[in-house]
Amino acid sequence: MNQELDFDCLVVGQGLAGSILSWLLHKHGQRVLVVDRGSKESASAIAAGIINPVAGRRLVKYPQAEACLEHARSLYADLGHDLGQTFYREQPMTRLFDRPEQQETWAKRKGAKDYQTYLGSRFEREQYSPVPANQFGGFYQHGCGHLDTRGLLAALRKFFRSINCLTERDFSWHHVSTTQDGLKWNGYTIKHVISCEGFRSRNNPYFSWLPYQCSKGEILTLESDRHLPDSMVSNGKWVLPLGGNLLRAGATYQWQTLDSLISTEAEATLRSAAIELLGTGTHLTLHEHVAGVRAGTRDKHPFAGFHPAVTGIGIFGGFGSRGVLTIPYYADCFVQLVLDDNPLPGEIDIARYIDRYATG
Template identity: 35%
Template sequence: MSADYLIVGQGVAGSVLAWTLQERGKNVVLVNAPNRPSASRVAAGIFNPLTGRKLVRTWKADELFPFLKQFYGDIEKKLNASFLHFSTIYRPYRSIEEQNTYLALTADPSIAQYIAEPVDNQSYRPFIQNPYGGLEVTRAGWVDVPVFLKAIQDFFRQHDQYIEADFDHGELVINAEGVEWRGQTYGKLIFCEGPHAKDNPLFNWLPYNPVKGQVLDVMMDNYRVTNIVNQGIFIMPVESNLYRVGATYTWHDLDWQTTEDGKAFLEQKLQAVLKIPYRIVGQRAGIRPATKDRRPLMGLHPAHPAIGIFNGLGTKGVSLAPFWADQFADFLEGRKELDPEVNIERTFSLYYSGKNPV
């Protein structure tokens, strides 16, 4: 056998799963099409335990956040890389009403554990509109996704376990022992193709709900806020005087092109919260691999148990991937069943109701 696993796609999902299986002693080969658009390479990589206007705790936050800290930290040490950045997230209140609502919510211990007190609102005031003050969310931060992906790619390249290629399904042979591709055999094939999975004939029946997002790169010379700020949009420090601003959410015009509308929307939001001048130096667009029920899609094909999928991580890929890759690896190795909330078995009716299931 050429390898235990062939993983197609080297975005966040594929990279995390490949590393997880490799660390368990499995022989993994990664296939990646470098010229294919990638949502991961556009993503800001923010991880945040409390999200949305209603300050909702991220699904399974108590499990995800300790796990991701350990996971990315271990890779940094082993690969001598630096891509994990911790930061509080400052959320200025929009009104007295919002202030009262949020303060009431923080009485809940499950929310309070992620809130910093006290908050030095004055330190933000020269740069950010915060007449009503704000709160700080802890245990947050961001993963520099391009640096992380390069570290993983370099590792697999160095071990001759990385193939640059467009995966052609016509070259795939499925048999009782596993799969064959380009003359090599693999115990299992796992697709981690992000938004491109909708074009995969083996998994195009899954309930994808892709979301287009755009971000801006802006330069500011006198901005002294080192934390992430979030009020409708995020302002995230990247490096000296460079900041990322995002993001838009649209479910139409699902292409990889930036738009003037997207830029105008982000600028309007930015100008409402920012007090100092800025200049735009870049704009990018990506398509997030979201799902109808906002839960990941993972599991094995109903007709071909040697073929699986690890996808649908949506906007929270860097948070979800480490924990769920570990769970998926346990499942693939026969150690435990997958959580029904993420197992694609929940959608098998869509496959069996199809006219020509593969």
């Protein structure tokens, strides 16, 4: 450890990515400073928190699903233990086919060895289903779960404050300078400054060359007048039972306007999708309606690594709609890079876009 440094790592952003990365760096003995502006509308604060290794219409498994699931389960359990709270629960998912062709996709995937852990048995249209909506049948899916992202962020914020490593303010990259001893910010000398700014990394002067593909999403928290199923239910849109008669319903995708304003159109869409899943005649009372922006990337893989020309400036972001599943594993990889200079997995290393940087 270099004693000339005030901090080994300054992490910009205390969303899920910055929080988990900072926690792991701290656990490995790094002196960490977290800077966050405290926005209540970060993607992490409003996310549903669902883990689903086989998502989307085409039922494609996330390529690193096994490593990601193993790390996620173990890290969320460790955090729960250390911070005295349960954050993560396994929760089954019932998937309803949204069109007859999806039955063929399911049959094809079910035959593949690496899908068998995730794709459970099928039920037919006429058979019992945990929800009334059952137009084309469906199947049970395993390996899913739910993280209380807000609870986790609040507990980690409290922890970072308790060890005096959280500064709640806006961070400007224009106030970072490079010196022989390391990077300088606000009078501190720091070895690494890492952007975990979510979709705002698009405006980061060091990383604006990376190809983002961000999307806005909205989610409702509702109370139902009917008993809810135990499992999450999805037919593209989903409902997530939260306990009692409360549920979350989501999510919309919109690529044009990237802001956190809620809309009456999204509310109507999500309400009718939830009623379709829970049964006609279900009465739903609105408790909360939130919107935020997912930091998606063109190739659907995160952005991680250090700047090709400015030593010590790094990025850990671009987690799209799967951060809850992927951040724990990739944060561990990033820590190995910081500590031992271990190479990152190729799929997340920003070196894959070096040509874009070189051509400006």
